[in-house]
Amino acid sequence: MKRYLIVAVLAVVAAAGLSTAVSNTASASGTGTLNVVHGIPGAVVDVCASGPATGGAWARIIEDFTFGDIKTFDLPAGPYDANVVGQDAACETPLLPGLGASGVVLPEGANVSVIAHLPASGALADAKLTVGVNDLSAPGRHKSRLTVYHTAAAPAVDIRAGRWLPIKKVFSNVSNMQSGDVEVQAGSYRVSVLAAGSRWWSPVTTEKVDLAADTNT
Numbered sequence: 001m002k003r004y005l006i007v008a009v010l011a012v013v014a015a016a017g018l019s020t021a022v023s024n025t026a027s028a029s030g031t032g033t034l035n036v037v038h039g040i041p042g043a044v045v046d047v048c049a050s051g052p053a054t055g056g057a058w059a060r061i062i063e064d065f066t067f068g069d070i071k072t073f074d075l076p077a078g079p080y081d082a083n084v085v086g087q088d089a090a091c092e093t094p095l096l097p098g099l100g101a102s103g104v105v106l107p108e109g110a111n112v113s114v115i116a117h118l119p120a121s122g123a124l125a126d127a128k129l130t131v132g133v134n135d136l137s138a139p140g141r142h143k144s145r146l147t148v149y150h151t152a153a154a155p156a157v158d159i160r161a162g163r164w165l166p167i168k169k170v171f172s173n174v175s176n177m178q179s180g181d182v183e184v185q186a187g188s189y190r191v192s193v194l195a196a197g198s199r200w201w202s203p204v205t206t207e208k209v210d211l212a213a214d215t216n217t
Contacts, residue, residue, distance in 0.1 A: 032106040034073045035134075038065050039117035039151045040127055047071075048091030051080030051106075058083075058091035077108035084116050084129070098128035111136055115151045120176035122153035132179050134216055144186040144211035146170070149179040156196040157204070166192035167200045186213035 036047060047062035053075040054061075062071050064087065083091060084099035094100035099116060106112055111134040119126045130151055139145040148159055148171055159171040161184070170182045173196045188210050192203035211217050 030077060030108055031074045032077045032108055033111040034075055034106060035111070035113040036062060036071045037113060037115040038067055038069045039115050040124070041067050043067065044087060045084050045095060046087055046089070047082065047084055049080050049082045052076040052078040060091060063087070075106060077106050079103050079105050082114065082129070096125060096127050098126060101129050101131065104131055113149070115149060117151035118153040120153065120155055128177070130177050135181055136216055138214060139183045139216070142186055142213050143183050144213055145181055145183050145216040146209070146211060147179065147181050147216055148174065150174045150176050152176065158194045158196050158198065159191065160194065160200050161189045161191045163187060163189060165200070166190040166203065166206060172196070184211060186211055
C-alpha cells in the first residue's frame with residue numbers, strides 16, 4: 001500500500017485560537033523538509049537563513065511574512081543558522097534576541113517545523129523560535145497521528161478530542177513551547193483547546209480536524 005506522509009502543525013498561535021496546517025510528501029534523498037510558521041500577531045517580517053542551501057552565506061528566504069502564514073521548503077540536509085528580521089533589514093541580526101537560531105540541523109529525510117511565536121506572557125520582547133522534528137513513522141493500521149505545539153501567548157492548556165463532542169482529554173497541562181503526539185483511529189474529530197483543568201464544555205477554541213490514515217496532522 002502506498003504510504004502518504006502528510007505533516008501538519010496544529011499551532012495555537014493566539015489566545016483566541018488560530019489553527020495552521022502544513023502538508024507535503026516525504027523529502028527527496030539528501031534533503032529534509034522545513035516548515036516555517038509565523039505565530040507573532042501584528043508583525044510582518046522577513047526570514048533569512050545560512051547553510052547548505054545558500055552556500056554558507058546569508059540569504060533572504062521569505063519576504064513579507066505575515067501572522068498565520070506557513071512556508072515549506074525542501075532543502076539540502078545539514079546545519080543551518082536562521083534569523084527572523086525586519087522587512088528589508090540585514091540578515092545577520094535578528095529582529096529580537098530570541099528570533100535567531102544557530103546550528104539547527106535539518107536531518108536527511110526529516111520534517112522539521114520552526115515556529116516564531118510569543119511566550120506565555122505575551123511579551124513581544126521575549127518572542128522566540130520553537131523547533132520540532134515531526135514524527136513521520138507509520139502510526140499503525142487505520143490510525144493517524146496528531147501532533148500539537150503550544151505556541152500561544154497563553155498559560156498551560158488541555159487538549160480534548162472526540163468524533164462528535166471533544167470530551168476525551170488527549171493532552172494535559174501543556175505549557176508554552178511544549179509539544180506532543182497522540183495516535184488515534186483515522187477519521188474526523190472535533191479538537192478543543194482549553195485552559196488547563198477546565199471542563200470539556202468550556203473551550204477557548206474548537207476546530208474540526210480530519211485525521212487521514214497513515215498521516216501526521
